[in-house]
Amino acid sequence: xxxxxxxxxxxxxxxxxxxxxxxxxxxxxxxxxxxxxxxxxxxxxxxxxxxxxxxxxxxxxxxxxxxxxxxxxxxxxxxxxxxxxxxxxxxxxxxxxxxxxxxxxxxxxxxxxxxxxxxxxxxxxxxxxxxxxxxxxxxxxxxxxxxxxxxxxxxxxxxxxxxxxxxxxxxxxxxxxxxxxxxxxxxxxxxxxxxxxxxxxxxxxxxxxxxxxxxxxxxxxxxxxxxxxxxxxxxxxxxxxxxxxxxxxxxxxxxxxxxxxxxxxxxxxxxxxxxxxxxxxxxxxxxxxxxxxxxxxxxxxxxxxxxxxxxxxxxxxxxxxxxxxxxxxxxxxxxxxxxxxxxxxxxxxxxxxxxxxxxxxxxxxxxxx
Amino acid sequence: xxxxxxxxxxxxxxxxxxxxxxxxxxxxxxxxxxxxxxxxxxxxxxxxxxxxxxxxxxxxxxxxxxxxxxxxxxxxxxxxxxxxxxxxxxxxxxxxxxxxxxxxxxxxxxxxxxxxxxxxxxxxxxxxxxxxxxxxxxxxxxxxxxxxxxxxxxxxxxxxxxxxxxxxxxxxxxxxxxxxxxxxxxxxxxxxxxxxxxxxxxxxxxxxxxxxxxxxxxxxxxxxxxxxxxxxxxxxxxxxxxxxxxxxxxxxxxxxxxxxxxxxxxxxxxxxxxxxxxxxxxxxxxxxxxx
Numbered sequence: 195x196x197x198x199x200x201x202x203x204x205x206x207x208x209x210x211x212x213x214x215x216x217x218x219x220x221x222x223x224x225x226x227x228x229x230x231x232x233x234x235x236x237x238x239x240x241x242x243x244x245x246x247x248x249x250x251x252x253x254x255x256x257x258x259x260x261x262x263x264x265x266x267x268x269x270x271x272x273x274x275x276x277x278x279x280x281x282x283x284x285x286x287x288x289x290x291x292x293x294x295x296x297x298x299x300x301x302x303x304x305x306x307x308x309x310x311x312x313x314x315x316x317x318x319x320x321x322x323x324x325x326x327x328x329x330x331x332x333x334x335x336x337x338x339x340x341x342x343x344x345x346x347x348x349x350x351x352x353x354x355x356x357x358x359x360x361x362x363x364x365x366x367x368x369x370x371x372x373x374x375x376x377x378x379x380x381x382x383x384x385x386x387x388x389x390x391x392x393x394x395x396x397x398x399x400x401x402x403x404x405x406x407x408x409x410x411x412x413x414x415x416x417x418x419x420x421x422x423x424x425x426x427x428x429x430x431x432x433x434x435x436x437x438x439x440x441x442x443x444x445x446x447x448x449x450x451x452x453x454x455x456x457x458x459x460x461x462x463x464x465x466x467x468x469x470x471x472x473x474x475x476x477x478x479x480x481x482x483x484x485x486x487x488x489x490x491x492x493x494x495x496x497x498x499x500x501x502x503x504x505x506x507x508x509x510x511x512x513x514x515x516x517x518x519x520x521x522x523x524x525x526x527x528x529x530x531x532x533x534x535x536x537x538x539x540x541x542x543x544x545x546x547x548x549x550x551x552x553x554x555x556x557x558x559x560x561x562x563x
Numbered sequence: 564x565x566x567x568x569x570x571x572x573x574x575x576x577x578x579x580x581x582x583x584x585x586x587x588x589x590x591x592x593x594x595x596x597x598x599x600x601x602x603x604x605x606x607x608x609x610x611x612x613x614x615x616x617x618x619x620x621x622x623x624x625x626x627x628x629x630x631x632x633x634x635x636x637x638x639x640x641x642x643x644x645x646x647x648x649x650x651x652x653x654x655x656x657x658x659x660x661x662x663x664x665x666x667x668x669x670x671x672x673x674x675x676x677x678x679x680x681x682x683x684x685x686x687x688x689x690x691x692x693x694x695x696x697x698x699x700x701x702x703x704x705x706x707x708x709x710x711x712x713x714x715x716x717x718x719x720x721x722x723x724x725x726x727x728x729x730x731x732x733x734x735x736x737x738x739x740x741x742x743x744x745x746x747x748x749x750x751x752x753x754x755x756x757x758x759x760x761x762x763x764x765x766x767x768x769x770x771x772x773x774x775x776x777x778x779x780x781x782x783x784x785x786x787x788x789x790x791x792x793x794x795x796x797x798x799x800x801x802x803x804x805x806x807x808x809x810x811x812x813x814x815x816x817x818x819x820x821x822x823x824x825x826x827x828x829x830x831x832x833x834x835x836x837x838x839x840x841x842x843x844x845x846x847x848x849x850x851x852x853x854x
Contacts (some may be wrong), residue, residue, distance in 0.1 A: 261606055273813045297814050369693070374814060411799075416716045419794055431695040550815050558628035560802050561635075 210494045234263045235478050238270040239290040243445070244334075244499050248290075249492040253488050258311050259485070272299050279304055279471060287473040288482060292465050294377050296330050297539040299468075301547060305329045312480040317487045320506045324532060325464050330465035333487060333494070335502030337521045337530055338380065339440030339460040341424070343367075344452045346434040356387040356459050361436055368415030368436030370427050375420050377427055377463070377538060377549065379407060379556045380437055382531070386459050391431040396534045400552075404559070417560065428453050444500040444519050457521060460530035464504060496520060502527070567605035587635075608822035619823035629807060629824070633831075636804040639793060640786035642718070643725045646773065647782045650726065651663045655774070670738075673731050681728055685795045688724050689715060692796075720796035728792065729785055733778040742775030778841035780836065787832055804828055 237253070245266060255262040270289040276299075278284045289305075299305050307328050310318065318326060325332025340359055342352045346367050353359045359369065372378045380393045384406035390399070415433045418424045424438035429451040443455040467483045469476060483542050485491070489507030496503050497512065502522030509517055517523050521530070538549045546554075609619055623629050654673070658666045676684060690758070691697050692714035692777060699711035714720060752762040790805040797803070812821035 271813065272816055274816070276816060294814075298814075302816055374810065415798075417799065423795070430689075430693060432689070432693050482727060550817075553810065553814060557632075557802075558626060560799060561628040561631040 222502075233261075234265060235288065235422075235475055235482055236265045236267055236286050237288045237290065237482065238267045238286050240270065241268045242465045243466065244495075247495050247498045251491055252482075254522075256482055256485050260476075260478075260481065263480075264482070266541050268346075270295070272302075272304070274297065275304050275470065276302060283475075284472050285468060286470045287475055287479045289468050289470060290334075290465055291468070292376050293533065293535060294538065296466055296468055297535075297547055300329050300539075301541065304471055306471050306473065308469060308474065308483075309480060313484045314486065317484070317489070317505060318487060321487065321504045324535065325466070325468075325504050327535065330466035330468040331483060332466050332489065332504045333492065334465040335462060335504055335522050336465065337440045337457065337462045337502075338383065338437055338519075339443065340456040340458070341428055341429050341436045341438050341440060341443035342454060342456070343434050344454050345431060349454055352454070352456060353435060354456055354458050355382050357389065359437070360406070360413070362413045365435070368432070369410070369413045369417045370418050370424055370433040370436040370438070371414055372421070372424065372438065373417035373419060373556070373560065375418070375424075377461075377533065377560075379405075379552055380404075380461070381552065382461055382533070383437060383459075384410065389535055390424070392459060392531045395531065396537050398537060404555075407559070425453070440521055441499070441501045444551060448500070457526040460526075461533055462502075462521065462527070462530050463533045487537040519558035577816060596652065605822045605825055608819050609826045610820040619820045622820060623823055623827060629804070632802055632804045632807045633828075635801060636787055639721055639725070639789075639797075639801060640719070640805065642722055642789070643729060643786045644779050644783045645799070646722060646726045646734040647730050648779060651730055651737055651778060652775070654730075655734050655737035655741055658738050658790075659744075661693050668714060673734050676727060679732065681791050684727065685724055685792050688720070688727070692720060715796050716798040718797075718801060720798075721793050721801050724792040724796045725786060725789060728789075729782045732781045732785060736777035736781060737771065737774040740777070743772045773843070776839065779804050780839045783830055787828070 237248070239248060245268060249266065253266065257264055258263070263516075267286065270291045271288075272291075272295045275286065275289070278286065286450040296305070308331055310326065310331075313331070321332065322452070325335075337342040339541070340353055340356070344352075347353070347365070352364045353361070358365055371380060379398065381398050381403035385395055385399065386392065387410070388402060388406040390402075416427060418427065418436070421439045421442055425442050425446050426435045427433045428436045428438075429446055430546075431452075439458055440455040440457060443453050446453050447455070467486065469479055469483075473479055487505055489503065489505040490511045492503035493511035494504050496508065497516055499518050500521075502520050503509075506522075512520075521527065539547050541547045542551065544551075610616065612619070654669070658669050661669070689696070693699070694711045694713075696713065696714070697706075698797045702708045703711060714723075748770070749762050749766050752766045753759070756764065788805060789803070790809065793803045794806055805828075808821055808824045808828070811817050811824060815821075
């Protein structure tokens, strides 16, 4: 009896310690971070099919052309960069990430400004001026769009405007909006649903936008945490309409999911190349960014991943069929609006930018009973 | 308390004076480096920015959202602990009465979920419980219900997902205590005229209570820190404290405030742990049967 007892107990202790150890170690089990030495460049992106294409279209050709080695790492978490810089062990050179993250990083002093004199003027001339900001240069254009399940709403009978997404009577079914993931809450979209025209969104009437968001709330089944989750929710029919990244919806549609995207009233934004503060190879990093802003190479990226290329000459290298679905295709982009970097990045007297303020308010709103 | 049948152990010696104490040096160093040092940094962030301030804690109490998130966390944890006990107690009891072979089989079955990541298991629940998941498809297909039931994105989904993950932490403490209960005591009660029910309630149940308390404390404390399952299977009402910590640390990069949230959670959980272990004798969990 006592023998057995002991063995059961040891068994238990062993089990619990093993489980505890697994749980404790889990979060630290990243692959060994790539290290930036001389002659090497570390480029950090969000992974997935985009990172795979970066390797084929950008990294390998850059290595061949310049002799520098490019290592990839990810994800480009602002929190991780902050920890690296605080501890003085920076292993990243270039980040590929979105506007809210960049604004927060600039505010925290985690990025170096871009020296535009080191980039080809010929390329910059074809890139919208709004995407050439002090600390970041835009390369991959995406948009928040109406992404819907085609089994629930056959194409043509789907909601075509945010006002229709807000209409739970005419378009029955669950909605999903982002709680985290890029700019959240979707204040501009709430204003559009409330009848504000697309060219009158800024400066945002914050209170009106929140009142509109109040009306959306009962229709939302799930506030999602990541865009991958949103696409999964729509594909599986867990929700019928999501406000998420349109190009991701197109990508899922191409692989056969019952999903489609309406670009009308979409919110355009960009992912940017930016330079890590204290990066070991700023010269080479700028050389890479210049290389990557090339229209033909951007075309190579968006063929596989249907985002928009920031360099308009990319269209010269795409067939009409390849170009038609992109968020930047002339027929699509004219029905959408650009997010205002100035509005979201504006720092108030409390030292917080609008993005941080509205995110905090979003959390409080979500927890209000 | 010493239970009849429990192995008699010598009084604890002062290990640090013996050569065996040397063995402890490595784990102690490890503990100091990877646990105590970051914890000190965390405390520092929560009180200094850059001068001493209580602002980060004041904000936590000023803003009702954070306390609401804490209430959500507590509510989820209490539910999950209760449900794990209701499911785990009979299971652990069954394990003590069956043959050794069956018991091993049951242990393996309880352990199997440990071999899969929590994330994968949570997604599996989404496939099973979703609007177009297996359960709803079958029920709608058979005409039992007209519309799919809302099984996830609410408290129910979180309860199912978390109980599935945490059940082993209830079952094994219970089993370790139940296996030590001398069954002849139950037999004696029966021979003195107690009904099976009386014998269970008056003899077995009280003797198993240390396992109940150990299991409940373990499950509750783990549930408080749970992140993935409530985030994926929960709805608006299940925004937890850990979700807010993540938002503050990763999206807002406000590490001072994030640290104060972390310290607050740690303090509450630590207080509960001390309270429970004093009141309920948690040392039984490690098998240390002090009188």
